Amino acid sequence: MQKLIIGTVLLLLNAVLLAQNNFNLERLGHWDDDSLPVASPDNLKLQYNSCWGLTVDGREYAVMGGAAHVLFFDVTEPTQPLLVGKFQGRSLVVPREFKSYKNRVYAVADGGNDGLMIFDLSHAVDTIVRTYWDTTYFKKIHTIALDTTSGHIYLNGGNAGQGIIVLDASQNPDAPTFLAHPIIPGGYVHDCYVRNDTVYASSGYDGYYVFDFKDPQNPILLAQIASGGYNHNSWLTPDGRYAYYAEEVPQGQPIHIVDLQNLALGEIELVGSFLDNLQAPDDSIKKAIPHNLYIKDNMLFDSQYEDGLLVYDISNRLFPNLVAHYDTRPENTAYQGFFGNWGNYPWLPSGTIITSDMQNGLFLLRFSSVGITAYPKKSLRATVYPNPASHSIQIVVDSEDDCAWVLLDNTGKSILRGVLHNANTTTGIELPTVPPGLYGIHLQNKEGKATLIKIIIN
Numbered sequence: 001m002q003k004l005i006i007g008t009v010l011l012l013l014n015a016v017l018l019a020q021n022n023f024n025l026e027r028l029g030h031w032d033d034d035s036l037p038v039a040s041p042d043n044l045k046l047q048y049n050s051c052w053g054l055t056v057d058g059r060e061y062a063v064m065g066g067a068a069h070v071l072f073f074d075v076t077e078p079t080q081p082l083l084v085g086k087f088q089g090r091s092l093v094v095p096r097e098f099k100s101y102k103n104r105v106y107a108v109a110d111g112g113n114d115g116l117m118i119f120d121l122s123h124a125v126d127t128i129v130r131t132y133w134d135t136t137y138f139k140k141i142h143t144i145a146l147d148t149t150s151g152h153i154y155l156n157g158g159n160a161g162q163g164i165i166v167l168d169a170s171q172n173p174d175a176p177t178f179l180a181h182p183i184i185p186g187g188y189v190h191d192c193y194v195r196n197d198t199v200y201a202s203s204g205y206d207g208y209y210v211f212d213f214k215d216p217q218n219p220i221l222l223a224q225i226a227s228g229g230y231n232h233n234s235w236l237t238p239d240g241r242y243a244y245y246a247e248e249v250p251q252g253q254p255i256h257i258v259d260l261q262n263l264a265l266g267e268i269e270l271v272g273s274f275l276d277n278l279q280a281p282d283d284s285i286k287k288a289i290p291h292n293l294y295i296k297d298n299m300l301f302d303s304q305y306e307d308g309l310l311v312y313d314i315s316n317r318l319f320p321n322l323v324a325h326y327d328t329r330p331e332n333t334a335y336q337g338f339f340g341n342w343g344n345y346p347w348l349p350s351g352t353i354i355t356s357d358m359q360n361g362l363f364l365l366r367f368s369s370v371g372i373t374a375y376p377k378k379s380l381r382a383t384v385y386p387n388p389a390s391h392s393i394q395i396v397v398d399s400e401d402d403c404a405w406v407l408l409d410n411t412g413k414s415i416l417r418g419v420l421h422n423a424n425t426t427t428g429i430e431l432p433t434v435p436p437g438l439y440g441i442h443l444q445n446k447e448g449k450a451t452l453i454k455i456i457i458n
Contacts, residue, residue: 024324032361039067051356052098053345065096085128180216229253252286328357
C-alpha cells in the first residue's frame, strides 16, 4: 500500500507544485530592477504598485508604478519586456494609479505633489511624451477611473476628500477641463468603477454606493449596501447584472457578489461571497486579502496580495470556480501582511496578462491550458516546522492513516520522499543534503486527501 501511495504522489508531482505556485498560468516574461527606490510606509518596503495596459497601432504596452517613477514597457514580445519610458515624479509615493484613453495614459499618485500626469503613446515606437503635468485640480489622488464613452475622468481619495473630482478629457485628451467636485453620501471614495457615467463607489467602511453622474454637479444616489469590511474596489460583469467587490480590511474578508437587476428601483442585493486562502495549510485559516478585481468576459482576475493572481470562471455568477493561479511572491510561506500582488490588466488582444508585484516587479502571464479545469482544493490539515528550516523539519498531519510525503524543489522535482506512520504524532525528517532554497512538502493519505506546504530551507 505504501508503494501505491508514493506512486500516486509521484504521478502528481508537477500538478501539485503548479497548484501551489502557477496553476493554469505560465510566466512569459518578468522585469525587476532592485536598484530602483523603495517607499517604506509601515516598513512594507514597496518598490512597485499598480499596473495597466493599452494597445497602440498593433503594439502592446504595460505601465507600472514605481515608488519614484512611472515605468512603461513594450510587451508586444512578452518574453522580452522592454523598458521604453521612465518618468520620475516629485517624491516617493504609493500608490500610483493609471487609466487609458485615446492612446493616452492618465497617472495619479496618493502622496507628495505629483498631481495629474498625462502620457501620449501615439508615437510610442519612437518616443513616449509626457504632455501634461499639473497640480491645478489636485496635488494627490488615491485612484482614478475613466469612462471611455464620455471621456470623463473620476478622481477619488486624496484631495477629493469626501467627494469625487470630475474632469472632461473628451475635447482635448492632453488638457482636461474641470467639470465638478461634488460632496456625496458615503463620503470618502477609495476607488470607483464607472460605466456610462454611472459610478459604483467603494467608500471604505461606509460600504458600496451607486450614483448617476450624468450631471456631475448634481449626482443622484441610486442605491447603497454594506457588508462590514473596508470596501476597496469593484468591477461589473459585461452585461451589468452583477458587481463583485473586494474588502481589503480586515484580513480574510471574502469577495462579495452584488445583484444589480433592481438598481432602477433603488435596490441592490448581496447574493454571495467566496474566498480562497492559498497560503494557509487548510481552509480554516482566513487571512487572504483580495485587493484589486477586474473582469474580462466570464473571467474574474483577483490580485490577492501574498496569494498572487487568482482567476475565477464566473460563467455561473453565484458560484465562481477558481481555475488559475500564479504566485508572484513565492518566498512567502505564510500570511505576513500587505506584500505581493497589487493589480493586473487582462485585456490585451494577444491574451497576455499584465500583473504587478510590490516587491518583485512586472509579470507577463498567459493561460497554460485551453481546457481549463478546476483548481485542486486542499483538504488535508498539516503543520511543518520550523519554517524556515536548516537541517531537519517536524511534520504533524491531522490523519489517522499513514501519509506519503514528498519534498519537491521549485521545478516539481522530487528530492526526498517517505511515509509517515501514525500521522497524528510528530515525525522528524532529516535534511542533511538539501541545498538552500524554496521547496514544497506534499502530503497525501490513503483516502487521497492531500495538501502542499511551502517551506524555505536555509
